[in-house]
Amino acid sequence: MSRETRAMQDDEATGPALFSLLDGEALWSRKDGQAGVACASCHASMKGVAVRYPKVESGRAVNLEQQINVCRTGRQKAPPWAYESRELLALTAYVARQSRGMPIAIEWNEATAPFLEAGRAAFNRRQGQLNLSCAQCHDDNWGKRLAGSVIPQAHPTGYPIYRLEWEAVGSLERRLRNCMVGIRAETPAYGAPELVELELFLMWRARGMRLETPAVRP
């Protein structure tokens, strides 16, 4: 990450993801749905929550966006938000922001192992017309350049991110789908189990690294 991008990310008062955070703060305390409750009615602080997601619950891996929608449909009795909608990204960013600076804490245990194994297999599997795996770029060739950009190690430490290329806030799934388009592979739909498993594996792979949400990336 360049010095300029880092400066944008560290700018708390006028960072580019600021409006998303402010939206999230408003949504957090807004009563919604038939139940007429807000997130703030049940939850006090969400500190330390984002570093434990995606989570394995009742036999499937659930990421933070999905958990927010589980709460919306289950507790608030409200319609779920669409993936990548302004509201869902804003609330996710607001929740994850509270864990900024905390180390990512995904455990490899009995419950998570099958999903992590599936994610690892996806990470190492060659796919697409270019027949590349994630690992071939992000494990074997990180630090080198791809079309002028430095290949990163693929640690998802700051999602949802404000990506300068998008000129907007976006989720890890959007970023993963971008990569898959790049290698001309088939893109799984948002929320597909294989994407969430890959997210889970990447978060485990980045365990111990500090969360930077909302990060700024080129």
Place this chain on the structure above:
Amino acid sequence: MARVVVNVPASAKRGEVIEIRTLAGHAMETGFRRTQTGELIPRDIITQLVCTYNGVEVFRAELHPAMAANPLLTFTTVATESGTLELNWTGDNGYAATQSAPITVV
């Protein structure tokens, strides 16, 4: 939706150079892009920012289609006296936003 934040130091010494940072939430649609069916997306950008310090204009910027979305502008002025800095953004389709920030000069 016109959303703007202004970041000004709350107090400054007389004669000190102060930095004003302002971020506007705006899509800055260039007017050169097309939809998937080939229709031109009309231009929708912020065209001007004017900053007045106790009614006196101290900074003016004209913005053009090559600016990124959510433009951040940083500029400086000399703290002369206590009062307010008022920032006026104007743009296409009747976009207008005003935000003022107080400053105390000691």
